[in-house]
Amino acid sequence: GENVEQHPSTLSVQEGDSAVIKCTYSDSASNYFPWYKQELGKGPQLIIDIRSNVGEKKDQRIAVTLNKTAKHFSLHITETQPEDSAVYFCAALAAKGTYKYIFGTGTRLKVLA
C-alpha cells in the first residue's frame, strides 16, 4: 500500500542553524504534500504545502522542495529558533479524489539555545 518514509526521527540543531527533514513517498499518483508542526499537547498545524506542479515553495524561514521523479520532498527551516522545537510530520495525499492522507512517522526537532 501507500507509504511515506520520514527521516530523521530526531534532529538537534543549534539556534540559528538550518534544519532539513526528508520524506519519500511510494504512490506516484500523489500530487499534494503538506507539512505539519505539532507542539506538545496540541493538534498538528499546517505550516506549508506543495503541489506536484511546482518544485519549490518558500514562506519566510520555511521552504519545501519536491522531486517528483525521485518521489521525495523536503522541509527546510533556516535561522532556527527555540520556538521551532516541535514534532514535524510530512504527508502525501494518497490518490486523487480520495482525500486520504498518508503521514510520515514524524521528526522531533530540538533547537538548542
Added chain:
Amino acid sequence: SAVISQKPSRDICQRGTSLTIQCQVDSQVTMMFWYRQQPGQSLTLIATANQGSEATYESGFVIDKFPISRPNLTFSTLTVSNMSPEDSSIYLCSVETRYEQYFGPGTRLTVT
C-alpha cells in the same frame, strides 16, 4: 483555514465504558476525518465522515467500536466504545477545506 474545537480536551475512563468526543468547526465543510495518534506515534486515519452518509472506516477500525455521527456540516462525534487500555491515545478531528486539511487540538484519552 478552519478553526476546530474538540470536547473533552482530555479524559480518564474506566475500561469497559464508552466516551463520546465532539468536534465543532467554525465553517461548513463536506469532509471530516477522525484520526488516532498513539503516544509518540504518527497519525492513523480511523474514518472519514461526510454529512448525510455513513462513515467510511479504514482497515482495522469498525463501526461497532468507533461509531461516528455527522448530523450537519459543522459537527461530528466519535464514540470509543467498550474501552480497553489499548485505546489510550490522542483522538484528532480534522477537516478538508479548499484542498487543505486542518486539525483540532485533540482529545487525550487514558483508559485505566
